[in-house]
Amino acid sequence: MAKIYATMRSIASYVPKNCVSNTDFEKILDTSDEWITKRTGIKTRYFADNNEDASALGVKAAEVAIKRAGIQVSDIDLVICATLSPDYLGMPSNACLISSRLGIENKPSFDITTACSGFIYLLSIAKSFIESNVYKHILIVGAEKISSILDFSDRSTCVLFGDGAGAAVISATTNKNERIIDVNIGANGKYNDFLMTPRCLGSKLNFSNGFNVAQVDKTHSYLTMKGNETFKIAVKTLANDVKEILSKNNINIKDVSYFIPHQANLRIINAVGDMIEIEPSKVVITVHKYGNTSAASIPMAIDDIYKNGKLKKGDLLLLDAFGGGLTWGSSLLYFNGE
Ligand code: UT7
16 A cells, blocks of 8 residues: 655634734833834734634634635544633633534544644644544644733733634645655653743642632733743754754755744744754744744744745745743645645
8 A cells, every 4th residue: 555644735824803013012011112123023913802712713724724725624534723822721622612613523623732832743643643544634723812811011921922823734645745754843841931821720729728719810821931041942942953853854954945933033033044054035934923823823924925925835844843831843844735
């Protein structure tokens, strides 16, 4: 029997309507457009409406991804969603909510929690299921409503993030030239306190004196970050990860069509770009428009060049992400969308 490979058949994204500029933050915080632009490269980000949850954003991206893949909803064998801002903490999973809103029934659906590396982890899981011949078409979704877990009095975090979703259909193929070549994933829990939602409604909350509603206020779900420490480790890890996956697969950086890094900070992207010696015109940058959309950041960036007509079938993509956990991952793949 011919060897089965996994291939990225389509990409899609959804950006919510409300554009929030740096000047909007100047009105509520001691910050400036100048500081945010200089330190992060971010100019705008988009926030979802109150009635638009993370799964709703995911559904919008998923519908387009399925259409662009040229398959029917009923062809999907598995739905996996990466999110750090799920509609509900615990259950049901966003993947189940997305499946149901798409009309997918009786198909396995689950979420993963690997923060900003989510999309790379999803690729790794999808590739394994397909190459082991378990499934033929897998819908992967990175969907975030990070505005729902931001502390809008903390200027060092709230200006960095945005909402959005990205989705892709990963399918089986026997054509080696269409394949996801490799996916590298890693984690080091030693640095678990660098990026956290420390007071989320998890089992860490101690209700030994009985459940107290007053303890469960909004602050329980805020995101916190040790920015400086994260910055340094992010640059080193992202660059090493790329060098490793290229050398493991005997691929020269010059052969890569586009480098699509996680969009957290323009200074991180530029530092990594220099370290891996990629031609600057091949580096995809969307952080100025969308801010950091965590698990949605990489698929939104892939779709950005797809929508602009720059991404072609057969282009060799190098993806690289880093996030809370700490987690990281990279991937090399031939894009196979029409
Ligand atoms: O997606 C997961 C991965 N995430 C990342 O990799 C993010 C990594 N970290 C970063 O991108 C950067 O560390 C930040 C953008 C978060 C911060 O930039 P920085 O250059 O590391 O600034 P800093 O934290 O060292 O702060 C410098 C100064 C401080 O003031 P003092 O103590 O020097 O007086 C901050 O209070 O900038 C101040 N500051 C701000 N000033 C105006 C922090 N945030 C702001 C702000 N506006 N929004």
